[in-house]
Amino acid sequence: MTIHQNIFSDSTAPFALTTGHTAFSQEKEILFSMHTVFRVHRIEKEANNNDLWEVQLTLTDDNDPELTCLTKRMREELCRSTGWHRLGDLMYNIGDFHHGEELYNELLQNSTNDSDRALIYHQLGIFKNAKGQYKEAASFYEQSIQIQRRTIPEYHPSLAATYSNFGQAHTNLGNYQKALEFYEKHQVIVKKALYSNHPDLATAYCNIGKVHMLMGAYFKALEFYEAALEIREKALPSNHPDLANSYNNVGQVYQNIGNYATALHLSDKGHQIYEKTLVVNHPAFGNSYSNIGQVYENMCDYSKALEFYQKALKIREKVLSLNHPDLAISYSDIGHVYSSIGDYSKALELHEKALEIQKKALPWNHLDLANSYTNIGHVYSNIHNYAKALEWYGKGHQIYEQTLPSNHPKLATLYTSIGQVYGNMNTYSKALEFYKKRHSIYENSLPSNHLDFARHYGDIGDAYSKLGDYSEALEAFRKRHEIYEKALPSNHSDFVNSYSHIAEMYENLGFHSDAFDFHEKALEIREKVLTLSFPNLANFCSNIQQACSNTDDYLKVLKALETVPILNHQDLAIYYSSLGQAYANIDDYSKALQFYEKALEIQEEVLPWSHPSLVRSYTNIGHVYSNVRNYLKALEWYEKPHRICEKTLLSDNHLLAVSCSNIGRMYDNVCNYFKARKFYEKALKTLQTGLPPNLPELANCYTQIGQVYSKMGDFPNALTFYEKALETRDNALLSSDPDRAISCSNIGQLYNNNGDYKRALEFYEQAHRIREAALPSNHPDLAISYIDIGQLYNAMGDYTKALQFYYKAHKIRETVLPSNHPDLVTTYSKIGQAYNSEGDYRKALEFYDKAHKIRETALPSNHPDLAISYSDIGEVYTCKGDYTKALEFYEKAHKIRETALPLSLPHLAASYSNIGEVYNSKGDYTNALEFYEKACKIRETALPSNHPDLTTSYSNIGGVYNSKGDYKKALESYEKARKIREMAPSLDARVLANLYSNLGEVYANMNDYSKALQCCAKGQKIYEAAFRSNHPDSAIFYSNIGRVYRNIGDYSKAVAFCGKALDIIKTSLSRNHRNVVAAYSNIAAIYEKMGSYSKALEFREEVIGIRENAVPYNLHDLATDYSSAAAVYKTLGNYAKALSFYEKALNIEETIVPCNRRILSNLYNNISMVSYAMNSYSKAREYYDKHLQYARIRFGEDT
Incomplete structure (x- = not known):
């Protein structure tokens, strides 16, 4: 105790020392008068005795002006008429609401007058x-007003x-609005009855x-809060708690408008009031520090918080x-910070510590315990351990149900959290169940236009949309929008999302026109809401992108956004990140990178090294480099967040798994499949640690690992992991959940790649049935199923069926999507691809052109x-033999890639390869080699x-040298390719098998038939070890071996091997597939070589039958087949038949533009010779002259 004697006079001393005046001389007692007041300076627990506390007191002066003001105010505030009412006030102030309500219910029963x-x-x-029983509260207030209004006027004090x-x-x-009505009545009364201050x-x-402030009108709120502050600064002592409240109110507004510096300044002023009036370790300082910490937490300055x-x-x-509940509050506050910075292990430790105290x-049924249970549930939800999250939410729910009314807002909040967990588990029907429980509470406790109702309808809308x-x-x-219209200002930022x-x-x-109307409404208010909602700017930009009719309009919006002035440093980083995301959405990666780097520069200055915002920025920059296919640079940026996650997060944290993925x-992407698998497996292990085995995200990991095994050619392991993914989804989801269809499609794709089309079709159809059961008949995901099945039939060469399914997919997308939607590009391209494979080049070009027009309209x-479109069109012209046009389009594609993707060298290599392929098809081997070598050099x-x-x-280079007859260089190039593949034997076996086949062809051309057979047989063995023996591609190897035997004159073996190839192809492919035609032609x-012309004719006529029944058929190929059959008839001496087929061939070739003079010259010559053999000399002369005319054009006048 401290007593400053000099502040008291002898006549007013409020104390007396008893030393020397008592019976116990050793006691140092002091007597104080009844009115003596002390300041509490410090309270400390005795080190050796937990039951004793030391209180440091300082005696105050009776004339202390602060004391005078405070005591006066206390008397004014505690002036109830009876002791019962003063007891009621006391119960309210200590938070004993239950007994306080009981007291007033008892007083109500005994009341005798109005x-x-x-x-x-x-x-x-x-x-x-x-x-929290707001409706009942309103009812009691209304009854009070009704009674008072019987005897007094509306604006009585x-x-x-x-x-x-x-x-x-x-x-x-x-x-x-109703609240404002009554607050304004209150204001009118106090303005009339009281003085202005x-x-x-x-x-x-x-x-x-x-x-x-609750309505989002922050500047209006600021106007009233500052008016209140002005009054309190004049009317109250400088250390009055209401003054601190005002500083906090004003600070909260500044916090909401992003002016954190001012908010912090005002929170600090409130804190200074405590410093002037309280001892340094007063418990109230704990609350003050907590308030300042909250400001820093909202500023995302977690180290300061x-x-x-x-x-x-x-x-x-x-x-x-040690067990005081306020300690638990501190532990919870700190736990929230650690949760915000992603250190969930520390957050969990602190929340559990708080729970232990509580x-x-x-x-056991105290509400604070329920709050801690839900806090722990939130942590588990953040680390995607949804089973644990639900377990802890369940504990909180049990207390809430027993201690709170069934319509209490806390229950609604908890139902929201549980619903969100089920939503994250993709169990949307279960999420809806809890959202509907929340709906019942809101119906009974909130007016129909409450903003919580709006958020509720938003959650329900999201769930139904996902379903x-x-x-x-x-x-x-x-419904949400109707509430916004009643409750919010017309320019509120929430209208954009609505x-x-x-x-x-x-x-x-x-309903595309209706959709466009609402997108335009969102666009109209963009300038009014930009400064109010920086964190939601990325979503806003995405919505505006949909509203803009083309990319140019969207770019104009983004350019305007770039000029918006933002003063707050932290908001600026969020703003730059949002703009970066917006540019990334339209694939303008250089701009995206520019803004992401600006955001990162700010964040690295103001945030701790492990802050989640830094993790996001590093990841965003990684995404940019990944999208421009600079995978090594992307890897460098992805490793930065990975290191943060490894050091700061739980071993089973979801972010760590994402970084591994x-x-x-x-x-x-760089085909380092062993390392890819290692990190995918690390992601899987991370998610498996402490997480339920049926977590849907585990299915994604299994899928990624399965895809790697598929690319490595390890189909058994690929199938195992795809099946694990399906099993996980089976356990986690409803049987009709659309995500199960993804796994079925993956397994179908694997069987499709393996040539097992029957099994592939089973899984594709299973995926389709799941989607049909779960989704409306015009849902876009049904189109995915139709495309999968269409691709299967396309691979089998059944182009008619492929087109049927592609058109089904297109019909759905055409109905539900806008005319310039990217998914329509996919279906147009697939249809074009099928027509191209079928040989209907006119139709192929028509659909590729449709895809191209959408891209041209929607993209820069x-x-x-756009390069993809040009490449597709170039491929059609290559197949048509129009190599000039093909080159024109491939070069357009190449020019774009050179300009747009300077970082993406592999893409440029693909362009060079395409151009090389055209020159190779033209027989221009010099140019082909030049472009193939350019591609090779880049790679x-x-x-x-x-x-x-x-x-x-x-x-490719080996193939050119083989065509040029430079077999030594051809072997050299093929051997280089083979060595790469043999160093990675687990990679796709087909490539290695095909390389041996190519080597066999070179050796055959060198007349080294022994080595040729050896290579072809090795290729066949590799292929059949990896795939089923009747895979359509295995027919290629039998055909190659057959050709070698034909070249060495062993025709019986040649027929046997080519016949086996035909048998395989016939069981797997449609009758009009080009590979079937090629097999008949080979036999x-x-x-013909064997002199078995009758047998040869059987196979020639089979080919012609296939060609003639294919609608539309490839005219040039049909003409070639007519010529081949005519040659056999000519050899057999059946000149009439020979003439008939030569004329059919000529009729076709004369219609083809541009004409092929060499083919026409040969046909004229053949018709001339057959006519001569039939003694039709004038006809023979006529066609011989035509032949001679073309020959002179081709070879010169001396011919």
């Missing part, structure tokens, strides 16, 4: 409001407090300010018992996807030495 009842109804309203509290009830109910007028201003939360904890640890200090029930989703989104969600549902339902993907002129520079694309380049040629 005046008492009005007061008691008012007090019951206060307690109901404190318990006695009604002021009731109007104010009634306004508060409406505020809590979200009925803000009365503290009650400040309370009125605060109430009105709070409503404006942690500093102040720990200051609060330090004070509480000194002045409170279990000792509080009854593909767009009609229900649209209804929910419209309009956009409604537009999206209209698009999915096929990103790194695995990069190794996958140098977008890489040698940019890719690892064992990359599969190098195998492709060396094989016919062998029989």
